Amino acid sequence: MQLSNRSKKMVVKPMTLKERMYLPAIAAGLGITIKHFFRKKPTIRYPEVKREFSPVFRGLHVLKRDDLGRERCTACGLCAVACPAEAITMISAERKKGEEGLYREEKYAEVYEINMLRCIFCGLCEHACPKAAIYLQPDVMAPAFYSREEVIYGKDRLVENADKRANAGLDRVNGVRKLS
Amino acid sequence: MATITFDGIEVEVPDNSTILQAARKIGGSVVPPAMCYYEPLKGSGGKCRACLVKVTAGSAKDPRPMPKLVASCITPVQDGMIVENTLNEEVLKTRKGIVEFLLINHPLDCPICDQAGECDLQNFAFEHGTVAQRYEEERRTYDMVDIGPYIKLHMNRCILCYRCVYTADQLTNKRVHGVLNRGDHSEIGTYIANSIDNDFSGNVIDVCPVGALTDKTFRFKNRVWFTKPVDAHRDCPTCSGKVVLWYRGADVLRVTARKNAYNEVEEFICNTCRFDKKATSDWVIDGPRKIDQASVISQNQYAQNTVIPAFTKTVTEGYTEVNDTLPEHKQLAAKN
Numbered sequence: 001m002q003l004s005n006r007s008k009k010m011v012v013k014p015m016t017l018k019e020r021m022y023l024p025a026i027a028a029g030l031g032i033t034i035k036h037f038f039r040k041k042p043t044i045r046y047p048e049v050k051r052e053f054s055p056v057f058r059g060l061h062v063l064k065r066d067d068l069g070r071e072r073c074t075a076c077g078l079c080a081v082a083c084p085a086e087a088i089t090m091i092s093a094e095r096k097k098g099e100e101g102l103y104r105e106e107k108y109a110e111v112y113e114i115n116m117l118r119c120i121f122c123g124l125c126e127h128a129c130p131k132a133a134i135y136l137q138p139d140v141m142a143p144a145f146y147s148r149e150e151v152i153y154g155k156d157r158l159v160e161n162a163d164k165r166a167n168a169g170l171d172r173v174n175g176v177r178k179l180s
Numbered sequence: 181m182a183t184i185t186f187d188g189i190e191v192e193v194p195d196n197s198t199i200l201q202a203a204r205k206i207g208g209s210v211v212p213p214a215m216c217y218y219e220p221l222k223g224s225g226g227k228c229r230a231c232l233v234k235v236t237a238g239s240a241k242d243p244r245p246m247p248k249l250v251a252s253c254i255t256p257v258q259d260g261m262i263v264e265n266t267l268n269e270e271v272l273k274t275r276k277g278i279v280e281f282l283l284i285n286h287p288l289d290c291p292i293c294d295q296a297g298e299c300d301l302q303n304f305a306f307e308h309g310t311v312a313q314r315y316e317e318e319r320r321t322y323d324m325v326d327i328g329p330y331i332k333l334h335m336n337r338c339i340l341c342y343r344c345v346y347t348a349d350q351l352t353n354k355r356v357h358g359v360l361n362r363g364d365h366s367e368i369g370t371y372i373a374n375s376i377d378n379d380f381s382g383n384v385i386d387v388c389p390v391g392a393l394t395d396k397t398f399r400f401k402n403r404v405w406f407t408k409p410v411d412a413h414r415d416c417p418t419c420s421g422k423v424v425l426w427y428r429g430a431d432v433l434r435v436t437a438r439k440n441a442y443n444e445v446e447e448f449i450c451n452t453c454r455f456d457k458k459a460t461s462d463w464v465i466d467g468p469r470k471i472d473q474a475s476v477i478s479q480n481q482y483a484q485n486t487v488i489p490a491f492t493k494t495v496t497e498g499y500t501e502v503n504d505t506l507p508e509h510k511q512l513a514a515k516n
Contacts, residue, residue, distance in 0.1 A: 076291030077403035081479055092400045107292045107400050130291050 058123045058136035060143075061114055061158055062166040066104055069162045072133035075109035079125035079134055087118035088125060105131075112158060116142050116151045135168035184261040186210060199252035199263055200231055204442065211442075212265050213275075213304050215282070215389050216341035217253035219444050224346050225253035228339065229278050230304060234271050237262040249274055272308070279309035285319050286390070287336050295391030297404035297476050300443055301339060322367060327357065328375040330382060330396050330455050335367050338392035344368065344384035351448055352378040368392065379418060382454040386437050386445050397455050398426075398434040405476040407433055409469035414462055419450040424469050425460075432458045441472075 018024065044051050053059075064072050075092030093110035095103045102108075119142075125134050145151050160166040183192045186203050187210045193202040201219075203211045212233055217225030225231075231253045235246040240260025249271060252263070265271055283305060290296040322335035340359065345368075348355035356378075357370045370376070376384075384393050407426040414421045426434040435454045437445040457463065471478045473486040503509060 074291045075400075076296070077406060078291070081403075081405055081476065092402075094400050105289075105292055 053139055055138065057138050058121045058126075060137050060140045061119075061125070061153070062135050062137050062140075062168055063109075063112065063155065063159045064133055064135060064166065064169050065160055065162060068101070070100075070102060070104040071108060071159060072104055072131045073109045073112065074103075074105040074107050074131055074133075075112070076130060078128040078130060082124045082128035084122060084124065085118040085120050087115045087120075089113050109155065112155045114153045114158065116145075116153055117148070132169055135166070137166055137168045139167050182257045182259040182261070184257050184259075184263060186263045187265050187267050193257055196256055198225075199233060199235075199250075199255050199257055199261075200225075202257055203252065203263075203265065207441075210266055212252050213300075213308065214253055214442070215300055215304060215339060216343060218343050218346070218387060219442070220448075221343060221346040221350060221387070224341075224343060226251050228282065228341055230275065230282075232271060232274055232278070234264045234268040235261060236264055275308040276310055279305050280313065280315075282339050283309070283313060284315050285336070286339065287319065289337075293334075293337065293391035294394045294398060294400065294404070295337075295388075298443070299391060300389035320364065325369070326375075326396070327370055328377050328381065330451065331376060331385060332394050332396050332399060333368065334392050334394065335369070336392075337390045338368055339390055340366055340368070341389055343387040343389065344393055347384050347387050347448075348376075348378070348381070351380040351383060354378070379450050379452070380448060382451045383437065383445065383448045385454075386439070386448075389443070395434060395454075397458075401433045402428050405479050407477075408481070409471065409477070411438065411466035411469050412463035413466060414453065414457065414464060416450060416453055419453060420447040421449070421453060422447055423449055423453055423463075425463060425465075430460070432460060432463075438469075 066072050075090050077090065080086075080088040080090060089111075090109045090113070091111040092107050095106050095108055121136060121142075123136050126136055181192050182195055182197075183190060184199070184202055185191075186199070186206060189206050189210065191202050191205050193205055200212060200214060200217060212231040214225070215228035215230045217228075217231065229251060231251055232249040233252045234249055235255070237243040238246055238261060239258035243260070243262075252265075282301060286301065290299075290302065293299070296302060319336070325333040325335070327333050342359065345355070345358055348357060356376055357368060359366050360369045361367060382395075385395050388394075404426075407428050410425045410427055412423055412425045414423075422438055423435050424438055425432045426436065435449075435458065437447060437449045437454075439445055468482075468485045470485060470487050471481055473488050478486045504513065
């Protein structure tokens with residue numbers, strides 16, 4: 001049955017003597033293989049060599065501190081409501097007298113958890129944050145895990161170290177984008 | 181009865197009603213916003229200027245336009261009046277200015293404020309405001325005050341709508357708070373650290389259009405849009421007992437009065453219902469509260485618990501099948 005006249009007619013001819021010997025074909029194939037021995041290898045030997053990140057890479061989250069080392073997050077809940085995967089939960093608390101050096105606003109996140117199994121690293125939390133507190137780091141990946149408890153990141157692992165600042169949100173000072 | 185034309189829509193209202201009431205009779209997107217007017221409270225309105233409208237014809241007898249924009253919440257209707265709200269460029273431009281004026285001293289602390297998500301000023305600024313603000317001076321600032329054991333006063337956020345003053349005047353027999361000083365120095369206060377402990381004092385939280393008066397028992401407990409509103413009632417000896425419970429999981433975080441589409445309390449509730457009865461066993465549940473689909477509170481709600489906006493309904497109701505027998509439709513079909 002002919003469906004259209006675009007189909008190709010196959011003509012099966014008997015093989016010639018050169019083709020039947022197979023040796024030239026084997027030599028040509030080996031030639032290709034040997035050529036690759038001298039080429040530059042595309043494999044990146046991961047733990048020793050690390051691939052360069054894209055400038056817009058979205059990695060592990062970080063909760064930033066401001067210039068004075070106070071936590072920026074005020075537990076406003078906008079990241080959690082923006083999150084399409086519902087990965088973020090938080091409990092807020094009121095700042096007490098004497099804690100002004102720890103938290104920037106009168107309300108702060110007492111508990112802040114991100115479930116990395118749910119997170120899809122879309123970066124909407126970063127967009128939603130009015131206080132420039134949460135960032136997806138451009139140079140840190142979310143590490144592998146061995147148990148489910150490890151995947152829920154609390155404040156102990158999210159808030160940046162006051163001495164060793166995270167490499168994110170540097171174009172902002174106290175939540176306001178620096179004009180260039 | 182008087183017939184007026186509001187935004188090109190004719191509506192008949194009783195004499196002595198205001199333009200705003202006539203607009204609310206039409207309903208939908210033509211209703212002017214109101215920050216200070218509160219229908220259940222007598223004498224409220226005329227302060228925030230959010231509801232300014234253009235009267236292009238004063239009445240049937242005297243069809244001259246009113247020279248200036250008028251506050252629709254306190255201007256009575258007259259037969260044959262023609263009013264423009266959303267159709268008038270001048271009104272919309274003025275409203276942008278009103279937002280800017282109201283936000284001059286209002287702090288941008290919505291991330292902290294408990295009212296965020298159900299705030300009249302937030303909605304007003306979102307719908308009518310501009311993104312940037314030109315005000316560069318120092319804002320007036322006050323310290324937070326605890327008035328009574330249940331209410332926290334953030335004077336910074338107050339827009340001086342006087343609703344709480346009228347509430348205290350009309351619901352209770354002895355008001356202890358009011359507006360002190362004049363002009364830019366006006367502030368809500370109790371003068372000498374006085375506490376409000378009347379049985380109906382909690383209603384000032386509900387009537388406040390911004391987060392100036394907030395519930396201390398709900399303070400920073402949760403964001404409004406993470407809580408689920410449920411209608412409930414109980415036999416209360418002092419009030420109607422009809423409330424909304426705001427749930428987070430199995431816990432009642434907050435109890436408020438039921439509010440209508442214009443964020444006005446339907447029936448005022450007493451402090452016992454509001455602050456003390458925070459267990460599900462105290463209440464008889466009437467079912468989930470319907471939330472406007474456009475509101476952030478409708479997040480994570482089932483579709484049947486949300487109210488679909490009016491314009492979607494009119495579009496779907498106005499849809500008609502294409503009639504192929506009409507000549508113009510035949511021509512169209514032939515072209516394609």
